[in-house]
Amino acid sequence: MPEQLQKVRPTAPGSGGGDGAGPSAPKVEKPDVKNLLERMKKVDPDQARRYRQRTGQ
């Protein structure tokens, strides 16, 4: 293995360190999207029709 691939970096204090439990999924407060939904109303309904792209890779 190239030496760089084996480079060991310091572990941050207090990090999990692979103790097996791992963090549980965060309790996410769902964002309030009222304003975002209002903004979405202003999106041009036809902009995807104008988005004419060539096939790339």
Add this chain to the structure above:
Amino acid sequence: MTRLAGIETEYGCLTLDPNGSLETVRRVRDWLFAGSRYGLIDRQQRDWDEPAGNGGFLFNGGRAYLDMGHLELCTAECLGLRDLIAHDAAGDALICEALSALRIGNRTGFIRNNVDHYSGATFGCHENYLVRRSAPLNERNVLSLLAFLTLRVLYTGAGKVGGVGVAEARISNEAASGSVPFQLSQRADYIQNDLFEWVQFNRAIINTRDEPLADARRFRRLHLLHGDTSVLPDTLALKIGTTSLVLDLLEIDHLPKVALLDAVGEFRKLSANPSGPWIVELAESGPRDAVELLGEYYEVARAEFGGRDAETDEVLASWKAALDALAGDVSQLVGTVDWVTKRWLFTQFVEAEGIAWDSAWLKSQDLEFHHTDPKRCLARQLIAPDSPWNPREEDVAAARSAPPSDTRAAARSRLMRFLSSEGLSGFVDWEVVDTEGVNPLMLLDPFDAHPADAGPWCEEVRQAIRRKESGARDPGSRRGSDAAR
């Protein structure tokens, strides 16, 4: 990460400019390189489809160029995952800066997605991972890698409104996603094979092109084109971070023994099933839960690499949280995983406006989700407030012109600035820098930010300049010298 990674993003262009998107793309490219603002434009033809002036390297270590009508930006070779995320975001920032400077931002936007919903055209976000040449790529490991790259769509998919028709996907009627209202992946419909070398029309989950852009005896490059362009920073971190860990397992020959019966078929089926449960067929043992299989990769990676370094532990933590949510309450990934976030937001929009999932308006919202302008991008408004991967604004700003400090990109950047300061044109590539009058400088170790022969090479260039200047001052001596040959 303990390996180098980089990504290539093909941007779509949405414009009201009567001259069309190609002219706009050229203007943005030209602005980036004008007066060596952010990089050096190629003065020589690079390939048959890359004539002189088509693009060039950036001082931040990346590249910008036109590819099949798209503006394509490549990040520098990055060793740190946060560097990669910042450099990816810097690409968007450069585009937005160009549009603002050109005063066309009010009628033009760039979109970091992978599909044209109407024509069926697709364009990619390719991932590149440096892998040591001696990695044991036997059948068992390749099948396990293939399975992981298929299953990871559960947390890497960008989400897409609608399916794709038979003709565009070049697949059978049976396999076409057709009228699917929403799917996990933008690219799944366009992937035809598990292993192949083409990058168009017969795309594969693992692209077999072996072009290391480094010492070919030490390294190979894993080139992936089946992934979506990530929008949320946590999705990008999960995509690159977990794939890098799985490649770490490959290199020590510790990949779990997993083989899908039909990886391409499962990729499409997973993509077309946003509600789960996600059951896949294994080659030897029948149906299995896809999240549980991903958990096997996680568990081996945690056992092998947990505690190795802070970044690895952060990736493992994000990976575990994503798998827990996928196995339980998927909506916990709002603000973290692209497709979950898009589906959650669009469901509310569909209900609020009373529209159908095949509405043209929703396809337009799909573009807005991927907009490069942070003020317009729907996804950016939903980034989890405690996201561990959201890049700092100052890091993104710096990454527009500064390379990662710990990879070859730093050396290349310094050499480019040297050539620029001396008023020289040169040929710059990932692993070589060349200019007139000297031998090319090879940069074959992509981990080497300070190659020992870079300084002497610059001195040789200066001497070549002095020889040329002295020849120009004394043209008689040069004629005499030529005559003596």
